[in-house]
Amino acid sequence: MSNNILKLGIFGFGCVGQGLHNVLSQTKGINASIEKICIKHPDKERSLPASYFTTDPSDILDNADIDVVVELIDDAEAAYHIVKSALIKGKAVVSANKKLIAEHLEELLFLQSKYQTPLLYEGAVCGSIPIIRNLEEYYDNDLLNSVSGIFNGSTNYILSKMKNEGLDFEVALKEAQEKGFAESDPTLDVGGFDPKYKLCITLLHAFGLLVRPENILNIGIQNLNDQDVNYANQNKQKIKLIAHGQKQGQNISAFVLPTFINPDNPLINVHNEFNGILVESAFANQQFFGGKGAGSDPTGSAVLSDISALTYGYKYEYKKLHQTTVVTYSTQQLLEVYVRYNDKNAVQWTDFESINQSFESEDYNYVIGNIYLEQLLQEEWQLNDNISIVLKAIVEDSPNIVQEKTNNAVVETA
């Protein structure tokens, strides 16, 4: 291991940046110091001397003394340009911006390779839970069957409140916003986009699969109501918003869906803003990782670990992407889903392979049926406000699983 003292240039000085400064100045174990901090609002009162701050990105990006760029800003588009510039200039980068990374994965792989400089982003997926590092280093491709979990703290908080306190979705959402767990525009969270970005990144490190976010189904929790929660209660289950990635043969299917969780599944005990991940590997072995998934402290903790890893020369090797075994993204996975509806005509019933159960009453109707992921991805009826969809089971030995397209090469996007 090398003992370089890394010089950091930080973009953004919110809670994470300030926490980072506190820890780095208090501890001796991490050989890194903050050189410069680029901020948007120079007039805001700051806890550090003015000499630390700049509003000009080039004071960091063109500063030859700075080894590492730590990107901690909200705006994914601006962050993308910072990260890209930093990599091109040969600086190591730490980011926790899942949208940026998921949207630009191929290019970021290319840039790391071309400019021989590392990009670490443990904080982008499930905050402080070291899932990327574990998938990258510990779980071999052939030994890994699935990765699934609660990847979004705000929706888990809302679902916990709906379940435990009987709150309506809207009320629970408002509470989550007041507590700072949800954005003021909560679409990314409640619509399941945020966990989808995280799933994209996870699939690369778990299986060596590159897939664009828009090719992955995400159904959120915004249409769930107390009838759905009661249905789960009757079966001693809970509804959680789950990001699923799983392998059958060399086919990987992936999707974000509200899912009924059985009492013996460790994810049932993941409450409120916490995240949890299940990794299933060889010998039918299941490991569970849990921790706080969002917020400045968990993110700061992950960012710190990445900075520390850079002091030892760590980089992602993307071993699985370069393995000889080629995996294929498949949407030909058969799913057993619960569909609650108001208007029977709003659902395209011919999309289903089979209807296994149906229930109708004056104010509550549902069916349980088998449908291919491909169909759900294509159809618009699933977006209807008066329809809620919850996964009951992933059907094993899906008959239609075929080789669709290979996504296992780094495409050069310049």
Place this chain on the structure above:
Amino acid sequence: MSNNILKLGIFGFGCVGQGLHNVLSQTKGINASIEKICIKHPDKERSLPASYFTTDPSDILDNADIDVVVELIDDAEAAYHIVKSALIKGKAVVSANKKLIAEHLEELLFLQSKYQTPLLYEGAVCGSIPIIRNLEEYYDNDLLNSVSGIFNGSTNYILSKMKNEGLDFEVALKEAQEKGFAESDPTLDVGGFDPKYKLCITLLHAFGLLVRPENILNIGIQNLNDQDVNYANQNKQKIKLIAHGQKQGQNISAFVLPTFINPDNPLINVHNEFNGILVESAFANQQFFGGKGAGSDPTGSAVLSDISALTYGYKYEYKKLHQTTVVTYSTQQLLEVYVRYNDKNAVQWTDFESINQSFESEDYNYVIGNIYLEQLLQEEWQLNDNISIVLKAIVEDSPNIVQEKTNNAVVETA
């Protein structure tokens, strides 16, 4: 990463060895093949051709073609000699034998360093949970406050049965033995020795601390009865056998004690033969790892990951042992404990700093009091069959914490 095909010599061909062979022959991802298997009983029927087997250790240890020795035998003493010989002969070693490793940690560090060959032992601590790798690679010393958890599956199974089915200790133990979760001589498990060995190994990778097993307090679960379980129930707690390692300043305290677990602690949901680990790091962040801790499958899974890591040239760097920050093992930690007793004279009450509560009745007596870890370690009354001790809390800001002895150097034991 290198792409060598590793040639393995295996000692022992029980469930783990056989599972290992199956996985290695079915998957292409791991560049390793089994060359030779050393067994004790040549007459037993085997699932592989006779040419694989030998009863002569030197057929592996002196075989220049073999790169890696995988030690999978029960006998810790025989395993020690195999591991030592293999390291001296420059072979990489994978072992899951916690007793061997904990008892000989200093020597094994020395041998790895002297002969420049790696020894990996992820399977030795909490089976399939990749805790050693995470502590080694992900959690920096200065950022780590504590590591604690359920490190032993058999005792957790027994405690789960006592709690959930009201079984007596002896009955639950018999059931655990019948299910194969406990040894026929269960002392190592129920006496808390097995989790203590795992804790020793954990302390090295978590904090860079070398401490001999005999210097760590272990109180087991053999004296617990239904009164203790009821006391926990009344407080909505559960009793779990917990291995604790924690840092206050540069002082590390460590002990294995039955512990009351609060409902909001993720360890409360770790049932039966499962293991769970809590890691507390900077920003008061808490991560939870769970999975099966014992048995051939989880161990096989960890052993496989170690073999796979060797194909990439991985070795433990013992970074924290070599860090400049010197940590010290301290038994000056004040503990709040629950002590149930039959005979008031059997307890040395002057050992306590304070008695916080006491309860007496015809057939059930207990006190809650504060006592230094040092006292518990020295006194013999805690071994009395009619006394049960359960940790209530680790008292923060322990007044007596002093620098006792440094254990932070590799001692050359040859």
